[in-house]
Amino acid sequence: MIRQYFRIAILSSSIILTSVTSCKDEPKTVSQKKVTFKKEGELQILKASNDSLIKILDIEIADNEFETQTGLMYRESMNENHGMLFVFDDSRPRSFYMKNTRFPLDIIYLDDKKTIVSFQENAQPLNENSLPSNAPAKYVLEVNAGLVKQWNLQVGDKITYTKQ
Numbered sequence: 001m002i003r004q005y006f007r008i009a010i011l012s013s014s015i016i017l018t019s020v021t022s023c024k025d026e027p028k029t030v031s032q033k034k035v036t037f038k039k040e041g042e043l044q045i046l047k048a049s050n051d052s053l054i055k056i057l058d059i060e061i062a063d064n065e066f067e068t069q070t071g072l073m074y075r076e077s078m079n080e081n082h083g084m085l086f087v088f089d090d091s092r093p094r095s096f097y098m099k100n101t102r103f104p105l106d107i108i109y110l111d112d113k114k115t116i117v118s119f120q121e122n123a124q125p126l127n128e129n130s131l132p133s134n135a136p137a138k139y140v141l142e143v144n145a146g147l148v149k150q151w152n153l154q155v156g157d158k159i160t161y162t163k164q
Contacts, residue, residue, distance in 0.1 A: 035075050037082055041163045043141070048115075048156035055151055056081075057143070061163065063087040072142055073100035083143045085161060091138040096120070098127045104145035109133035114159045121148050 040061045045054040058081060062068045068086050072078065088094070091112040098105070107120040117135035122145045133140075141159065 037078065039164065041085070041161050043083060043085060043159055043161040045151065045153070046158045046160065048154065048158060051158075054153070054157065055147075057083040059083045059085045059141075059161065061085050061087060061161075071096075071101070072103075072105070075102065077103050078144055080144055080147070083141055086140040086142075088138050088140075091136045093135065094133040094137045094140060095130045096123075096140065096142075097130055098123050098125055101125055105142045106145050106148040107131055108141040108143065108148065108153065109135065109137035110139040110141065110159060111136060112138040114139060114161075116153060116155050116157045116159075118155060119148050119153065122146065 037058075038060055039058045041059045043057045043059045045057070046052065047054055060082075062071060062084055063086075068088070071086070072084055078084075094109060096107050101123075102125050104125055105123045107123055108116055109118045109120075111117050117137055118133050120131040123131055139159070147153075
């Protein structure tokens with residue numbers, strides 16, 4: 001009987017000692033893989049009035065749930081000749097936000113005919129306020145802030161794109 005109590009005491013001490021040593025406040029490091037641009041296609045922006053070429057961009061295409069949820073999050077910047085095109089299955093009012101996006105963007109909303117229906121200019125980094133399309137959109141193009149103004153884009157201008 002004494003031997004059994006002795007075993008229980010040793011086992012209890014062992015459990016307590018393990019608990020104490022495994023609960024140390026050790027620094028936790030979160031490593032985040034650097035996300036880099038991967039060209040998946042080419043996009044042309046065209047003036048509505050005469051179909052003249054405004055700009056050609058190399059694009060990444062977000063066309064699945066993970067990619068559309070992640071977008072440009074966790075990146076530090078994007079080259080001026082790059083963009084991200086979001087492609088959705090249907091055309092409906094959309095709303096984006098800048099959660100975990102570290103640089104300002106212009107967000108361009110396009111309908112199912114790839115015509116610009118609206119834009120949100122100079123969306124601020126890390127801001128979680130809703131940035132609505134104000135019209136049904138099937139495509140959304142994100143570019144660096146200031147480019148909508150620089151390229152003089154207007155509602156009615158169009159895009160075409162090809163996948164690689």
